[in-house]
Amino acid sequence: MNAEIIAVGSELLLGQIVNTNARFLSQHLAGLGIDVYYHTVVGDNPDRLKAAIAHAEARSEIIIFTGGLGPTKDDLTKETIARHLGKELVMDETALASIELYFKRTNRVMTENNRKQALVLEGSQILANDHGMAPGMVLETGGHIYMLLPGPPKEMEPMFLQYGGPALSSKSGSNEKIVSRVLRFFGIGEAALETEVMDIIEAQSNPTIAPLAGDGEVTLRLTAKHPDENIAHTMLDDVEKKINQRVGEFLYGYDNISLLQELTKALKKRNLTVTAAESLTGGLFQQELTAISGASSVFKGGVVCYSNEVKQHILQVNQETLEKHGAVSEQCARELAENAARILAADVGISFTGVAGPDELEGKPVGTVYIGIAVKKSPTIVEKITLSGTRDAIRNRAVKFGCYFLLKNLKESQNAK
Amino acid sequence: MNAEIIAVGSELLLGQIVNTNARFLSQHLAGLGIDVYYHTVVGDNPDRLKAAIAHAEARSEIIIFTGGLGPTKDDLTKETIARHLGKELVMDETALASIELYFKRTNRVMTENNRKQALVLEGSQILANDHGMAPGMVLETGGHIYMLLPGPPKEMEPMFLQYGGPALSSKSGSNEKIVSRVLRFFGIGEAALETEVMDIIEAQSNPTIAPLAGDGEVTLRLTAKHPDENIAHTMLDDVEKKINQRVGEFLYGYDNISLLQELTKALKKRNLTVTAAESLTGGLFQQELTAISGASSVFKGGVVCYSNEVKQHILQVNQETLEKHGAVSEQCARELAENAARILAADVGISFTGVAGPDELEGKPVGTVYIGIAVKKSPTIVEKITLSGTRDAIRNRAVKFGCYFLLKNLKESQNAK
Numbered sequence: 001m002n003a004e005i006i007a008v009g010s011e012l013l014l015g016q017i018v019n020t021n022a023r024f025l026s027q028h029l030a031g032l033g034i035d036v037y038y039h040t041v042v043g044d045n046p047d048r049l050k051a052a053i054a055h056a057e058a059r060s061e062i063i064i065f066t067g068g069l070g071p072t073k074d075d076l077t078k079e080t081i082a083r084h085l086g087k088e089l090v091m092d093e094t095a096l097a098s099i100e101l102y103f104k105r106t107n108r109v110m111t112e113n114n115r116k117q118a119l120v121l122e123g124s125q126i127l128a129n130d131h132g133m134a135p136g137m138v139l140e141t142g143g144h145i146y147m148l149l150p151g152p153p154k155e156m157e158p159m160f161l162q163y164g165g166p167a168l169s170s171k172s173g174s175n176e177k178i179v180s181r182v183l184r185f186f187g188i189g190e191a192a193l194e195t196e197v198m199d200i201i202e203a204q205s206n207p208t209i210a211p212l213a214g215d216g217e218v219t220l221r222l223t224a225k226h227p228d229e230n231i232a233h234t235m236l237d238d239v240e241k242k243i244n245q246r247v248g249e250f251l252y253g254y255d256n257i258s259l260l261q262e263l264t265k266a267l268k269k270r271n272l273t274v275t276a277a278e279s280l281t282g283g284l285f286q287q288e289l290t291a292i293s294g295a296s297s298v299f300k301g302g303v304v305c306y307s308n309e310v311k312q313h314i315l316q317v318n319q320e321t322l323e324k325h326g327a328v329s330e331q332c333a334r335e336l337a338e339n340a341a342r343i344l345a346a347d348v349g350i351s352f353t354g355v356a357g358p359d360e361l362e363g364k365p366v367g368t369v370y371i372g373i374a375v376k377k378s379p380t381i382v383e384k385i386t387l388s389g390t391r392d393a394i395r396n397r398a399v400k401f402g403c404y405f406l407l408k409n410l411k412e413s414q415n416a417k
Numbered sequence: 418m419n420a421e422i423i424a425v426g427s428e429l430l431l432g433q434i435v436n437t438n439a440r441f442l443s444q445h446l447a448g449l450g451i452d453v454y455y456h457t458v459v460g461d462n463p464d465r466l467k468a469a470i471a472h473a474e475a476r477s478e479i480i481i482f483t484g485g486l487g488p489t490k491d492d493l494t495k496e497t498i499a500r501h502l503g504k505e506l507v508m509d510e511t512a513l514a515s516i517e518l519y520f521k522r523t524n525r526v527m528t529e530n531n532r533k534q535a536l537v538l539e540g541s542q543i544l545a546n547d548h549g550m551a552p553g554m555v556l557e558t559g560g561h562i563y564m565l566l567p568g569p570p571k572e573m574e575p576m577f578l579q580y581g582g583p584a585l586s587s588k589s590g591s592n593e594k595i596v597s598r599v600l601r602f603f604g605i606g607e608a609a610l611e612t613e614v615m616d617i618i619e620a621q622s623n624p625t626i627a628p629l630a631g632d633g634e635v636t637l638r639l640t641a642k643h644p645d646e647n648i649a650h651t652m653l654d655d656v657e658k659k660i661n662q663r664v665g666e667f668l669y670g671y672d673n674i675s676l677l678q679e680l681t682k683a684l685k686k687r688n689l690t691v692t693a694a695e696s697l698t699g700g701l702f703q704q705e706l707t708a709i710s711g712a713s714s715v716f717k718g719g720v721v722c723y724s725n726e727v728k729q730h731i732l733q734v735n736q737e738t739l740e741k742h743g744a745v746s747e748q749c750a751r752e753l754a755e756n757a758a759r760i761l762a763a764d765v766g767i768s769f770t771g772v773a774g775p776d777e778l779e780g781k782p783v784g785t786v787y788i789g790i791a792v793k794k795s796p797t798i799v800e801k802i803t804l805s806g807t808r809d810a811i812r813n814r815a816v817k818f819g820c821y822f823l824l825k826n827l828k829e830s831q832n833a834k
Contacts, residue, residue, distance in 0.1 A: 011629045013453045015444030016599075016638065018437050022458070027432030036430045037465055039458035041439065048454055048476075055472055071608040072628060073615070105784065105805050111608045131806050154632075154810055210433070276721075282707025283700030286721045290699025293775055293808055301727030303720055304693075304703045310718030310761060314731075344727060358710055391710055 002035045004060035006052055008068035008077045009151060010043040021066040021149075024157055032169050033178040033225065034062065044074040046083075053084050057144055062168065067151030069134035071113040078137070078148055082121055085141060089119040092126055095135040102133055121148070127163040131155045138167045145171055179232040180223040183240060185250040186259060186404050190218045196246045200239070207239050216397045217259075218250075252407065259403035260288050266410050267298040267348070272376075274406075275346035276302035277315055277336035279327060280354040280369060285399045301344060305336065315339045326362040328353050330370055330382045337372030338380055349374040350406055352398055356391045367394055371402045373409055381409065419452040421477035423469055425485035425494045426568060427460040438483040438566075438573055445577065449586050450595040450642065451479065461491040463500075470501050474561055479585065484568030486551035488530040495554070495565055499538055502558060506536040509543055512552040519550055538565070544580040548572045555584045562588055596649040597640040600657060602667040603676060603821045607635045613663045617656070624656050633814045634676075669824060676820040677705050683827050684715040684765070689793075691823075692763035693719035694732055694753035696744060697771040697786060702816045718761060722753065732756045743779040745770055747787055747799045754789030755797055766791040767823055769815050773808045784811055788819045795830055798822075 005022045012019055022039040029036050037060060042052045049068075056063045068077030082089050096118035103110040117134045120126055127136030127147075132155035137148040147164060149156045185193060194201070194211055197220075201209045207224035222239055226232040244251060253262045267274055276285050283304045289295050303314055308327055311317040317335045325331045333351050341349030354369035355361040367387045374380040383405050387394045422439045429436055439456040446453050454477060459469045466485075473480045485494030499506050513535035520527040534551045537543060541563075544553030549572035554565040564581055566573045602610060611618070611628055614637075618626045624641035639656055643649040661668060670679045684691055693702050700721045706712050720731055725744055728734040734752045742748045750768050758766030771786035772778040784804045791797040800822050804811045 007456075010627060011638075012440075012456065013443055014447055014627070014638065015440045015442070016629060018435055018440040019456070020435050023429075023432045023435040025432070026430055030431055036432075037460065037462075038469070039424075039429065039436070039456070041456035043454060045454075051476070052455070059468070072611045074627070102805060105803065107803055108606060109609070111612055113608050113612070131810065154807065158807075210431070278700075281704070282712075283695075283703035283719075283721065286700035286723075287698070287704045287812075290721070290723060291809060291812070293773075295699075296723060300724035301720065301722045301731065302700075303718065303731075304700065304707070305718045306703075306707060306713060307717035314718065314720075314761070344731070356710075392708060395704075395708070 001061050002037050003029055003062035003064060004038045004040065004056045005036060005064050005066070006049075006056060007039070007041045007066045007151075008044065008049060009041075010045075010074070012041045012067075013043045020153055021151070021156055024153065025064060025066070025160065028160065028165055029168075031178065031180050031223070032165060033176065034168065044068065044076060046076055046080045049077070049080045050084055053081065057142075061143070062145045062147070064147045064149065066149045066156055069117065069136075069148060069150045071111070071117050071133075073113075078119065078121060081146060081148065085121075085139075085146075087139075088122045090122045091115075092118050092120045092135060094128075095120065095126065098128070099133045121146075124148075125167060127159050127167070129155055129159055130162070131158055136164060138164070140171065176225045176227055177229040177232055178223060178225050179229060179236060180221055181236045181240070182255045183220045183222065183243065183251055184253045184255075184257065185218045185220070185247060186216065186252050186400065188218060188247060188250040193218050193220075193247055193250070197243055200242055200246075204239065207235050209239065209243075216400050252404070258288075259400050259407070261292055263403045263407050264289065264292055264295060264298055266407055270410065270414070272347040272410075273298055273300055274348040274350060275300065275340050275344040277311075277340035277349065277351040277372075278302065278304050279306060279311065279336070279352060280356055281352040281395050281399055282306060284395055285350065285352060285402060288399060300346060303340060303344070311336065315343065326364070328355055328362050328364045328368055328370065330384065333370035333372035333382045334374075334380050335372075337374035337382075341374045341376070347376045348406065350402055352402060354394070354398060356394045358391065369394070369398045369401070371398065371405055373402075373406050375409060375413065378413055381405075418478050419454050420446055420479035420481060421455040421457065421473045422453060422481050422483065423466075423473060424456070424458045424483045424568075425461065425466060426458075427462075427491070429458045429484075430460045437570055438568070441570065441574055442481060442483070442577065445582055446585075447595060447597065447640070449582060450593045451585065461485060461493060463493055463497045466494070466497045467501055470498065474559075478560070479562045479564065481564045481566065483566045483573055486534065486553075486565060486567045488528070488534050488550075490530075495536065495538060498563060498565065502538075502556075502563075504556075505539045507539045508532075509535050509537045509552060511545075512537065512543060515545070515552075516550045538563075542584060544576050544584070546572055546576055547579070548575055553581060555581070555588075557588065592644050593642045594644065594646040594649055595640060595642050596646060596653060597638055598653050598657070599672045600637045600639065600660065600668055601670045601672075601674065602635045602637070602664060603633065603669050603817060605635060605664060605667040610635050610637075610664055610667070614660050617659050617663075621656065624652050626656065626660075632810075633817050669821065676817050676824070678709055680820045680824050681706065681709055681712060681715055683824055687827060687831070689764040689827075690715055690717055691765040691767060692717065692757050692761040694728075694757035694766065694768040694789075695719065695721050696723060696728065696753070696769060697773055698769040698812050698816055698819075699723060701812055702767065702769060702819060705816060717763060720757060720761070728753065732760065743781070745772055745779050745781045745785055745787065747801065750787035750789035750799045751791075751797050752789075754791035754799075758791045758793070764793045765823065767819055769819060771811070771815060773811045775808065786811070786815045786818070788815065788822055790819075790823050790826055792826060792830065795826075798826065
């Protein structure tokens with residue numbers, strides 16, 4: 001089957017936002033074995049939307065709409081589709097109830113135009129919105145499947161993963177099962193990894209191997225098709241083994257797991273708690289750690305020591321260290337990691353100090369980063385790395401390197417035993 | 418004039434990359450007074466690209482292509498357009514020379530298929546590529562303007578700014594200037610805001626008023642067209658005044674400024690420093706604050722007090738408070754804010770405590786949030802809010818509400834003086 005994604009919203013045509021929904025849906029449709037041939041973006045204009053629907057019907061079996069399900073008068077996706085298909089919009093009591101509940105929960109006053117969000121295409125399957133108000137819809141008619149999804153990614157993405165995707169795979173007739181697995185690497189560049197495994201990639205057609213780089217990480221997506229799901233999985237295992245013989249040392253995890261989730265797992269497994277002293281990263285490590293539910297079992301808290309006062313008075317870094325070596329130094333990173341672990345009574349202390357830019361600091365160039373890792377009962381290590389890119393990129397990569405170094409340290413100290 | 422943007426590349430349809438080029442071009446075309454009615458994405462497939470061109474010609478005057486100008490065999494944008502228009506591809510000696518120079522500069526060996534990049538549509542105006550090899554083209558024929566741009570943003574963006582945009586404005590007869598301004602609101606829902614200003618929106622055609630919601634914020638984009646730019650700005654001022662008479666209390670800033678940037682400005686203006694005690698938000702407030710370069714003038718550091726131990730031992734919250742009221746309580750938020758300000762020697766202390774989920778805490782439901790604000794020399798306030806959504810959404814909104822409450826507090830205490 002093939003699909004087309006139509007994003008509705010003038011804010012996209014004005015360049016106010018970028019169409020990340022098309023990317024998200026394309027990735028997951030590929031995983032379902034559904035080919036995407038077109039993305040279309042059209043504004044909040046019924047006539048142009050109607051025209052776009054007509055074009056899509058002429059060339060695509062599945063038509064997925066995002067956006068235009070909101071409460072305001074320029075939200076007109078379902079109204080336009082209803083008119084185009086000659087269908088009625090009917091009140092969905094379940095959706096209405098959950099919208100009313102949403103307002104009760106958030107102590108806000110429901111306005112009349114919020115009721116409009118509970119109107120759905122007659123005869124459509126409703127996709128519940130667990131993170132917002134507008135319900136999604138799937139309607140199969142006239143040889144096409146129409147799926148309507150809300151525009152905000154934080155509503156659309158979980159809705160598609162939980163309800164939309166499954167609804168499509170149940171409708172797509174193919175008896176081939178599509179199984180895919182993402183291998184996640186860190187500490188090796190995309191070009192280097194591709195060179196290592198190029199011959200394997202080129203020799204493969206099923207499973208396919210697709211490299212994708214982003215944010216210092218490199219991933220390989222393996223996708224196998226076979227009527228027997230177990231055989232498809234075995235096919236993935238075989239290719240993965242081949243790949244790991246070449247670059248296995250850089251593999252840190254699978255699918256959507258992040259370095260921080262992997263680190264949290266490793267700490268839990270060893271019954272270790274971690275704390276952080278963040279100068280360069282200003283709380284980024286701790287906020288990403290606590291974004292993982294259940295982080296409280298490995299993390300009690302930490303300190304953002306942006307200034308030297310806080311490094312000295314809260315984390316007891318020696319004044320001499322700051323005067324002699326500066327805050328961006330191996331010595332400071334070491335004291336921050338060790339003192340944070342002691343003062344916050346954690347098994348592991350990690351510290352981040354460096355220069356995020358735009359200006360250099362203490363005569364050290366932008367991108368200079370020291371990461372201290374103090375693990376109870378083993379010698380403290382300090383890694384120096386040099387990063388490039390924007391302020392955000394440097395901070396983000398520093399956190400990833402910190403996780404990577406600590407993970408390596410935990411695994412090695414375990415192997416040593 | 419109106420335009421359509423056609424991005425060519427299978428990597429977009431596979432979701433490997435997101436179409437940021439369409440956003441960039443849309444923003445700048447709006448600035449040139451050119452309306453964008455459609456974005457289309459099509460793969461590296463000549464037949465589907467031909468079909469997309471035909472659709473575009475039927476509805477758009479200007480057709481801008483990005484991507485598919487590379488040296489490899491699946492780069493076929495100009496070849497397909499040439500065949501579609503019955504034009505020849507001719508070698509452009511200037512482009513060829515600059516490609517040869519490019520290889521000399523980067524000490525790389527030029528391959529035969531790089532010569533192919535110097536082939537251009539006969540009769541087209543060449544747009545030099547100062548950051549890569551593939552030249553861009555503009556061709557005016559049959560009542561349409563065709564513009565071909567390379568795919569990589571670091572080549573496309575400077576090419577459009579320097580050569581492509583000017584080429585279009587010289588061709589488009591319009592002498593109208595387009596001026597737009599974004600009003601940013603917080604603390605009012607999209608539906609509620611639109612109900613307030615609906616009549617103004619409907620009465621307006623120039624300037625136009627477009628609402629956009631996201632992440633608890635609502636924005637209104639005002640866009641005015643007039644040959645005299647100063648008059649266009651005055652038109653915006655008039656509409657803004659009307660809008661602010663209704664909902665001005667919720668306006669916090671303009672254009673791309675964030676609540677945190679606005680807060681940083683307000684603190685700087687008053688020579689105040691801020692610290693944070695983050696339980697619920699786990700460092701998110703501090704990491705977003707330090708993501709702003711120059712934050713160090715208002716922020717020295719703070720504490721992530723995820724566990725009660727850290728609340729007690731680092732931030733000196735009374736054991737009795739935690740036992741009697743719990744960590745998710747008005748009393749705890751108050752002590753956290755006040756003690757953080759005292760212990761970290763800051764003028765302002767802000768605290769975040771609450772239940773991010775997925776599970777309830779201390780018998781308090783997910784979404785319960787207390788934000789404490791302790792400003793030197795004025796009574797500490799604690800705001801209780803109830804949020805819904807994912808763990809991330811709750812944490813993100815809590816930070817925004819914290820900024821909003823603190824901003825309000827600073828402005829009011831100033832007005833009080």
